[in-house]
Amino acid sequence: MKKITVENVVRTFSLKIVAGESKLQKVITQSRVHRPGLEFVGHFDFFPTERVQILGKKEITYLHKLSKEERKIRIGNIVKYHPPCFIVTAGEEGLTYLTHHCIQEGIPLLVTKEPESTSEFITKLDAYLVKELAPEIAVHGVCLNVSGIGILLRGQSGVGKSETAHTLIRRGHRLVADDIVVLKKLSAQTILGTHDEKTREFLALRSIGLLNVVRLYGRKAFQDETRIALEINLTKWEKDALYNDLDQEFHHTDFMGVKIPSIEIQLQPGRDVAGLIEAAANNWYLRQQGYIAAEEFMSRIEAENASK
The missing domain is CATH 3.40.1390.20 (HprK N-terminal domain-like)
Incomplete structure (x- = not known):
C-alpha cells in the first residue's frame, strides 16, 4: 500500500x-x-x-x-x-x-x-x-498527448517509438514520458500516464542522444500527465499480416484491471506513422462521440442500393 x-x-x-x-x-x-x-x-x-x-x-x-x-x-x-x-x-x-x-x-x-x-x-x-495514493506500475514505452488524447506508444526496443514521438512533438503534440511510463490507476475506468521525475522532459533518440524537448521546442512540447485513452503498438512490417477492413475492431490491454483500447500499426520505410497515430487518436475521439465512419459508408451503400 x-x-x-x-x-x-x-x-x-x-x-x-x-x-x-x-x-x-x-x-x-x-x-x-x-x-x-x-x-x-x-x-x-x-x-x-x-x-x-x-x-x-x-x-x-x-x-x-x-x-x-x-x-x-x-x-x-x-x-x-x-x-x-x-x-x-x-x-x-x-x-x-x-x-x-x-x-x-x-x-x-x-x-x-x-x-x-x-x-x-x-x-x-x-x-x-x-x-x-493510486496503485501504479511502470511500463516500457512512450506516453504522448495527441490532440488532447492520451496515447501510450508500445513496441520492442529499437522499433522507433521515440523517433515517432519526436515527429509528433514537432507537429505540435506533447510528450509526457519516454522510455519509462508510470501508469496510475485513479478509478475503475481511469489510467493516468506520467513520468518518473528523472526522465521529465527528456526524449532519447538513437544516433542523436538525449534531448530536452522543452529547451528545444518550448513549454508546449511537454505536459506532466495525461489520461490514457488508447494504446498503440508499433510492430515490424509483415507482408499480408494487415487487412484492409472497413472497420478495425479495438483489442484491449489490461492495466491493473482497467481495459484500454489497443491497436497495432506496422512500420515500413516511407509510411507516415506519426500521421497514422494522429488519425487513430482522432478516430478514437469520433467513436466516443458516437460516429463510426464505416457505419456511415455502409448506410450510403444501402441507400444507393435501395434507390435502384
Whole structure:
C-alpha cells in the first residue's frame, strides 16, 4: 500500500502548523477526507478514523456554541481515535481548546493560510490524495498527448517509438514520458500516464542522444500527465499480416484491471506513422462521440442500393 505523510500535505497546500509539529511524519493511507459531523453528536458507527479530518465553518461554529465541558467531551471522543491530522479551513480564531486536545494526543492541527471554501479545499485535497495514493506500475514505452488524447506508444526496443514521438512533438503534440511510463490507476475506468521525475522532459533518440524537448521546442512540447485513452503498438512490417477492413475492431490491454483500447500499426520505410497515430487518436475521439465512419459508408451503400 502506498503511503504519504502529513508533512507532504503541509508542503503541498502551504498549511500553517498550529499543533503537533513533531508528528508530521504520521502516515496517510486513505485517499478521501472526512468532515466529522455525526461524530460530534455521538455517532461513531462508521467513523473513518484513518482519514484526514476536515473542520470547516459549520463544524467550528457548532463547537463554539457548546459549553466548555460539553465541547471537551465532544472533541475528546474524536481525538481518542488518533486520525492522521485535523485541517481547519475556517481560520484559527478561538481554536485554543482544539489545540490543547491535539497537543495532548499528538495529532497535527493544521490551518489553511487563508480561510477558504471548505468544499473547494476538500475537492483539491481529495484529488491530490487519490493521485498520490493510486496503485501504479511502470511500463516500457512512450506516453504522448495527441490532440488532447492520451496515447501510450508500445513496441520492442529499437522499433522507433521515440523517433515517432519526436515527429509528433514537432507537429505540435506533447510528450509526457519516454522510455519509462508510470501508469496510475485513479478509478475503475481511469489510467493516468506520467513520468518518473528523472526522465521529465527528456526524449532519447538513437544516433542523436538525449534531448530536452522543452529547451528545444518550448513549454508546449511537454505536459506532466495525461489520461490514457488508447494504446498503440508499433510492430515490424509483415507482408499480408494487415487487412484492409472497413472497420478495425479495438483489442484491449489490461492495466491493473482497467481495459484500454489497443491497436497495432506496422512500420515500413516511407509510411507516415506519426500521421497514422494522429488519425487513430482522432478516430478514437469520433467513436466516443458516437460516429463510426464505416457505419456511415455502409448506410450510403444501402441507400444507393435501395434507390435502384
